[in-house]
Amino acid sequence: MFKRILLPADGSEGAFKALKLAVELRKVHDAELMILSVFRHHSLREASMSMVRPRDPEHMDDLMKSYAREVAESFKRYALEQECPGVRAFVKSGHTAKTIVEFAEKNDVDLIIVGSHGLGEAEQLLVGSVSQKVVGMAKCPVLVV
Amino acid sequence: MFKRILLPADGSEGAFKALKLAVELRKVHDAELMILSVFRHHSLREASMSMVRPRDPEHMDDLMKSYAREVAESFKRYALEQECPGVRAFVKSGHTAKTIVEFAEKNDVDLIIVGSHGLGEAEQLLVGSVSQKVVGMAKCPVLVV
Numbered sequence: 553m554f555k556r557i558l559l560p561a562d563g564s565e566g567a568f569k570a571l572k573l574a575v576e577l578r579k580v581h582d583a584e585l586m587i588l589s590v591f592r593h594h595s596l597r598e599a600s601m602s603m604v605r606p607r608d609p610e611h612m613d614d615l616m617k618s619y620a621r622e623v624a625e626s627f628k629r630y631a632l633e634q635e636c637p638g639v640r641a642f643v644k645s646g647h648t649a650k651t652i653v654e655f656a657e658k659n660d661v662d663l664i665i666v667g668s669h670g671l672g673e674a675e676q677l678l679v680g681s682v683s684q685k686v687v688g689m690a691k692c693p694v695l696v697v
Numbered sequence: 698m699f700k701r702i703l704l705p706a707d708g709s710e711g712a713f714k715a716l717k718l719a720v721e722l723r724k725v726h727d728a729e730l731m732i733l734s735v736f737r738h739h740s741l742r743e744a745s746m747s748m749v750r751p752r753d754p755e756h757m758d759d760l761m762k763s764y765a766r767e768v769a770e771s772f773k774r775y776a777l778e779q780e781c782p783g784v785r786a787f788v789k790s791g792h793t794a795k796t797i798v799e800f801a802e803k804n805d806v807d808l809i810i811v812g813s814h815g816l817g818e819a820e821q822l823l824v825g826s827v828s829q830k831v832v833g834m835a836k837c838p839v840l841v842v
Contacts, residue, residue, distance in 0.1 A: 553721050573838065576698050580725060668832065687813065687832065687841045693718065695840045696832045 554581040558661040560652045560686070561589045561641075563623040566667025570697040571627050574665045575634045577695075585631055586659065587641040589624035590651045591616040617643065649685030656692060665695045699726040703806040705797045705831070706734045706786075708768040711812025715842040716772050719810045720779045722840075730776055731804065732786040734769035735796045736761040762788065794830030801837060810840045 559574045561567050571587075578585045593613060624641035631639040644651050656664055666683040687694045704719045706712050716732075723730045738758060769786040776784040789796050801809055811828040832839045 553725055580698055684829065684832075687829075693840055693842045695838055697838045 554583045554663040556584045556586065556659065556661045556663075557581075558586050558588060558652070558656050558659070558664045559627070560648075560664070560666055560682075561587050561623050561627040562648075562682075563589075563619070564667060566683075566697070568627075568630075568667070570665045570667040570695075571630060573695070573697050575631055575636050577663075577665070578636055583663075585636055585639045586661065587624050587627045587631070587639065588652060588655055589620040589627075589641070589643050590648045591620035591643070591645050592648065593645045613645075617645070648682050649689060652682075652686050653689045653691075656690060662692050663695060664690055664692060665697060668696050699728045699808045701729045701731065701804065701806045701808075702726075703731050703733060703797070703801050703804070703809045704772070705793075705809070705811055705827075706732050706768050706772040707793075707827075708734075708764070709812060711828075711842070713772075713775075713812070715810045715812040715840075716775060718840070718842050720776055720781050722808075722810070723781055728808075730781055730784045731806065732769050732772045732776070732784065733797060733800055734765040734772075734786070734788050735793045736765035736788070736790050737793065738790045758790075762790070793827045794834060797827075797831050798834045798836075801835060807837050808840060809835055809837060810842060813841050 554577070557574055557578055559567075559571055561571065574585060577583070620643045624643050628639055628641040642655070644655060646654075652664065655661070664686060666686055668683055683696055687696065699722070702719055702723055704712075704716055706716065719730060722728070765788045769788050773784055773786040787800070789800060791799075797809065800806075809831060811831055813828055828841055832841065
């Protein structure tokens with residue numbers, strides 16, 4: 553019944569838990585798995601960055617993009633190791649939840665799987681809020697793991 | 698992979714949409730389906746009821762219980778019509794989200810399916826908030842339809 557599953561990957565433990573379930577679910581439903589890693593463009597982070605003052609702010613975009621790509625690729629590798637043929641990984645920039653939901657609509661995704669908890673206590677609120685936003689904005693079913 | 702699916706039934710359009718998906722998903726996973734209709738005990742509603750002043754307040758519990766049972770039974774009938782053998786319906790009183798999550802834990806449920814939207818615009822906020830609470834409190838995956 554599910555034909556195309558989208559897994560947003562943010563490198564958190566919650567997202568990895570979601571990946572493991574996505575790989576299982578994909579098998580049962582013989583569905584296609586798409587992995588999406590979203591990074592925020594530097595200008596979108598200026599407000600929060602202003603306190604951090606990175607030494608090399610002009611390269612922040614490259615760094616974030618490269619991290620997002622690394623996460624997407626490592627998730628894809630795991631999926632391939634778990635016999636998940638045809639898995640594809642994507643990297644996009646933008647507001648996280650909005651980008652996930654728009655990507656899902658454009659690609660006829662019929663299930664989004666998200667983790668409910670993030671890396672550590674400090675990040676739980678943020679990651680949880682992305683999941684909540686995806687649940688609220690998505691037009692397809694969302695599985696919160 | 699999912700062996701026991703719980704569907705909270707509140708008579709809303711969102712819950713019926715969730716039921717339809719639950720019935721399909723149950724087939725694919727050869728899972729057991731449990732339907733749970735939760736009603737709030739009169740004392741729990743006193744605050745909101747104080748504005749309504751029902752003519753026969755001592756019978757409010759019976760009315761709510763009877764409505765909850767009717768919803769659970771109609772959901773069960775639909776599931777049986779869709780070839781969903783062994784479906785069971787339950788009625789419990791208590792705080793909605795808490796009762797759903799506790800029931801899931803006690804019964805080794807491995808997936809809860811909830812609707813994202815309720816009956817009408819006026820109820821969306823409330824029903825949405827129950828779904829959100831279930832997502833936040835549940836120890837098993839929650840599918841928001």
